Amino acid sequence: MKGQSRIFSGIRPSGDLHIGNYLGAIKQWIKLQDSHEIIAGIVDLHAITTPHEPEKLRRATLETAMVYLAAGLDPNKVTLMVQSHVPAHTELAWILGTMTPLGELERMTQFKEKGREAAARQGIMAGLLNYPVLMAADILLYQTAVVPVGEDQEQHVELARSIAERFNNKYGETFTVPAVQLQKESARIMSLTDPEKKMSKSDESAKSAIMLADEPGAIREKIKSAVTDSGKEIRYDPDAKPAVSNLLVIFSELSGRPIKELEESYNGKAYAEFKSDLAEAVIEGLKPLQAKLTELRENEQAVLTILRDGSEKAAAIANKTLASVREKIGFL
Numbered sequence: 001m002k003g004q005s006r007i008f009s010g011i012r013p014s015g016d017l018h019i020g021n022y023l024g025a026i027k028q029w030i031k032l033q034d035s036h037e038i039i040a041g042i043v044d045l046h047a048i049t050t051p052h053e054p055e056k057l058r059r060a061t062l063e064t065a066m067v068y069l070a071a072g073l074d075p076n077k078v079t080l081m082v083q084s085h086v087p088a089h090t091e092l093a094w095i096l097g098t099m100t101p102l103g104e105l106e107r108m109t110q111f112k113e114k115g116r117e118a119a120a121r122q123g124i125m126a127g128l129l130n131y132p133v134l135m136a137a138d139i140l141l142y143q144t145a146v147v148p149v150g151e152d153q154e155q156h157v158e159l160a161r162s163i164a165e166r167f168n169n170k171y172g173e174t175f176t177v178p179a180v181q182l183q184k185e186s187a188r189i190m191s192l193t194d195p196e197k198k199m200s201k202s203d204e205s206a207k208s209a210i211m212l213a214d215e216p217g218a219i220r221e222k223i224k225s226a227v228t229d230s231g232k233e234i235r236y237d238p239d240a241k242p243a244v245s246n247l248l249v250i251f252s253e254l255s256g257r258p259i260k261e262l263e264e265s266y267n268g269k270a271y272a273e274f275k276s277d278l279a280e281a282v283i284e285g286l287k288p289l290q291a292k293l294t295e296l297r298e299n300e301q302a303v304l305t306i307l308r309d310g311s312e313k314a315a316a317i318a319n320k321t322l323a324s325v326r327e328k329i330g331f332l
């Protein structure tokens with residue numbers, strides 16, 4: 001029997017997914033799918049807040065759904081939906097935007113980071129600023145209790161909490177106030193080329209991220225060239241040894257071997273041997289997901305049906321919340 005608490009989380013189909021998306025987010029959802037009602041979104045409205053190509057977006061939307069399924073989300077337990085297929089998201093985002101102070105949006109870390117990149121290219125669009133309001137709408141529409149995400153999204157979930165509280169105070173209990181949930185070590189998987197930066201879909205260095213669909217050769221190559229820290233020891237110490245600690249987390253998460261055990265077994269050994277074993281562990285760890293992904297690509301129609309059914313199911317829940325919001329704010 002599933003508990004009462006509902007979960008919403010999502011990923012932007014703005015490129016291929018990497019192991020950070022898997023270890024920080026998707027893996028949590030899989031663990032929670034037997035005990036919670038989960039709605040897993042493919043948030044295409046968020047994907048268009050940065051420059052995109054239409055054909056690539058369509059393909060990435062489908063691929064993201066396939067990764068969800070290949071990673072182990074069971075469509076009989078989890079609702080897979082496409083954000084733009086449920087118009088309630090945009091309507092609630094508009095309403096919430098009218099109640100969100102500009103200053104709160106301007107101080108969002110992701111806006112500041114992405115805004116800097118955008119300013120250098122085409123200028124900053126209003127959609128980028130409003131991104132966290134849309135994210136709040138995603139979460140609040142489903143009366144979400146828990147939002148399992150990576151650490152970079154924590155601030156956005158905090159904002160969704162304050163938006164919910166503000167609305168509830170003004171109009172009476174309407175939204176569940178959501179809590180963020182992070183995976184301990186893997187909440188922030190770092191770039192392989194710069195351990196001060198998170199692993200990201202949009203990094204200009206192709207070697208910084210291991211993509212979930214990477215071939216063994218590419219994985220070996222990327223791990224071989226991953227930066228390490230000064231000193232020879234292989235131990236988990238994110239402050240003193242950020243690069244090696246990141247590699248240990250990836251190793252542990254994809255092999256199921258605890259970090260302590262890895263530290264012991266590589267005590268006194270060279271980085272080269274550690275990296276070579278790590279590459280094999282990543283290849284093995286991703287094998288089942290990749291095999292399933294290949295199968296799913298042969299059967300796109302079935303995936304489209306899952307998304308259509310899921311979006312319909314999601315819309316039924318979302319529309320109920322939206323109807324109550326419309327009533328409370330005084331729409332005729």
Ligand code: TYM
Nearest residue numbers: 009010011012020021024025135149150187188189198199
């Ligand atoms: P996005 O698409 O950037 O990332 C998807 C998920 O992957 C996590 N993640 C990471 N976790 C660990 N280490 C990393 N290096 C790493 N990179 C990404 C993210 O934290 C996220 O959980 N705004 C969101 C999508 C979104 C959403 C929502 C999430 C839209 N609406 C409602 C939750 C609830 C985003 O851009 O994620």
